[in-house]
Amino acid sequence: MEYKNILLIKMSSLGDILHTLPFAAALRQRFPKAKITWLVHPQFAGFVPDPPVIDEIIYFDKVKFNKMNLLAKLAYFLEMRRLLHSKKFDLVIDMQGLFKSAVLAAISGCSDRIGYCEMREGSGLISKAVCGRHSKDHVIERYLDVARYLGASAEQIVFPLPDLSKETVSVQEKLQKNELQGEYIVVVPGARWKTKEWPAEHYASLIKMIIADGCSVVLAGGPDDTA
Structure with a gap:
C-alpha cells in the first residue's frame, strides 16, 4: 500500500532515538512522496532529521505532563487527540512499544497501526x-x-542527522576556551536508570588509562551528572 501521511512515534530516550534514525531513512526511501511526522519528547527532538527525511515534528512534553494532576493529564490527552485527528494520518508506526505510545497511537484516529516485534x-x-x-x-x-x-x-x-552546524561551532569554541587540541574522547558517565550506571570509580580508572595513552577526555552530561 502507498501511504501518503505517516506518523512515527518514538518519544525517547536519546539512544533509542539514534537507533531509530536508520528506520526513518528506510521509511523515506520507501515512501519518497509521503508526509512523515515524528512524535517525540522535546528534549530529544534535536536529533530528529530535517526534511526531506522528516517533514514535521509533534511534541509530547513528558516533563510538563508528569507535573500535571489527573484532570490536567486527561485534558492534555484530549488536546493531543484533537491535534492527531486533524493530521488525518493513514499509517501510525509505534516504535516505542509502551503504554503511553500505545495510547497516542490509539487516539490518533488512524486504524492502520503497526509496531516492531517487542511491543x-x-x-x-x-x-x-x-x-x-x-x-x-x-x-x-x-x-x-x-x-x-x-x-x-x-x-x-544509514544515520540521517539534522543540521548540527551551530552545535559544531559551539563545541569548537568550548574546546578552544579550554585549550584542548588534537584528538579527544567524549565520556558520558550519566544514565537515566540506576541499573545502567557504571560506577564512577570505574570511569575514573578508564579515563586515566586513556589519558596515559596520549588522548584527551571530555566529560559530557546534564546538570544531574555534575557531582
Whole structure:
C-alpha cells in the first residue's frame, strides 16, 4: 500500500532515538512522496532529521505532563487527540512499544497501526507487532524489519542527522576556551536508570588509562551528572 501521511512515534530516550534514525531513512526511501511526522519528547527532538527525511515534528512534553494532576493529564490527552485527528494520518508506526505510545497511537484516529516485534505494556493490543527475521538481532535491525515489512529494501544502515552546524561551532569554541587540541574522547558517565550506571570509580580508572595513552577526555552530561 502507498501511504501518503505517516506518523512515527518514538518519544525517547536519546539512544533509542539514534537507533531509530536508520528506520526513518528506510521509511523515506520507501515512501519518497509521503508526509512523515515524528512524535517525540522535546528534549530529544534535536536529533530528529530535517526534511526531506522528516517533514514535521509533534511534541509530547513528558516533563510538563508528569507535573500535571489527573484532570490536567486527561485534558492534555484530549488536546493531543484533537491535534492527531486533524493530521488525518493513514499509517501510525509505534516504535516505542509502551503504554503511553500505545495510547497516542490509539487516539490518533488512524486504524492502520503497526509496531516492531517487542511491543510491551499492552501496546501490542493497539498496534500490530511486526516480527521479521532479525527479531533476535540488534534493535536497529528489528526496527528495519518494520521498514522491510512495508516494502523498503533497507540493505544499508544509514544515520540521517539534522543540521548540527551551530552545535559544531559551539563545541569548537568550548574546546578552544579550554585549550584542548588534537584528538579527544567524549565520556558520558550519566544514565537515566540506576541499573545502567557504571560506577564512577570505574570511569575514573578508564579515563586515566586513556589519558596515559596520549588522548584527551571530555566529560559530557546534564546538570544531574555534575557531582
